[in-house]
Amino acid sequence: MAATASYTEATGRRLFCAVADLGSVAGWMSFDAGAHVSAQRLFIAALHAASEGGDRQLGAHILQCMARQMSHLGHVEDVLELVALAQYGARRHAGPGTRAILAALHSRFSALCGDLEESRRAAGEAENAFTRIRPDDEPPHTAFFDEAELSATLGVAHQIAAKHASGHRRTHRAEQSLVLLANALRLRPEGRVRSRAFDHIGLARTHLGRRRTGRGLPGDDHRAHHRRGPAQFPHHRPAQRTARRDRAICGQQRHQRSA
DSSP: OTTTOOOOHHHHHHHHHHHHHHHHHHHHHHHHTTOHHHHHHHHHHHHHHHHHHTOHHHHHHHHHHHHHHHHHTTOHHHHHHHHHHHHHHTTTTOOHHHHHHHHHHHHHHHHHTTOHHHHHHHHHHHHHHHHTOOGGGSOGGGTTOOHHHHHHHHHHHHHHHHHHOOHHHHHHHHHHHHHHHHHHHHHSOTTOHHHHHHHHHHHHHHHHHHHHTTOOOTTGGGOTTOOOSSOOOTTOOOOHHHHHHHHHHHHHHHHHHHO
16 A cells, blocks of 8 residues: 555655554564564565654664564674664654663673673663653653663673673672562563563573572572573463573573583
8 A cells, every 4th residue: 555555745654654663563573483584574674664754763663673683593793783773863863762772772782792881881871861751752662661671671781791791790790680680570560471581581590690600699599580490481372582591591500500
């Protein structure tokens, strides 16, 4: 319809924005199901539609979705470039919500690349932007980024940074990770089953990382996050991303026990 119908410029922009929004959702569903080629095609088509619709914030949202997929696939060299592109493209149009999302991801991916100082700076930027969010003024696609999601994203950033740090800096990063991930879990609604599973997995990874150095945090042995096996998802079939993270943490635990 967008390619063949007749409409005014204003209607066309709204139509292309609707196509972009729908494409981003379909792309994310494909990504979640492990259909990565389809997801990439849908994200690219959605990005073009957002450009035609003139919605820079929606374009930035699609680029951050693409960055998350590249991170999942291990293409570390691409993730920061995609986030930087999103930040630059929306620099004059992004509200606090979009800025907070992109800065939080920048923090996480900078840690992944070993740039701990940049990760720390971006985390502060994300927290500052988050305090300026007014939900009624934000576009609908940023609604997922609540305090729980901010805490989870930065908690994972600190967890990754701890792997690259040493001494008291490693300890400090791990402690920050635990505080943030525990806060995310506390704030998550019970119905957000998969997000809560990711929070549990994040906590388990941080605890196991500390144990690997022989410097576990006080009370580690009594934490509910000491996993004995794969996570259970009552009434839900875990998506590929969830299952992959669960297998990774179980493998990490087995490796530690055999070390």
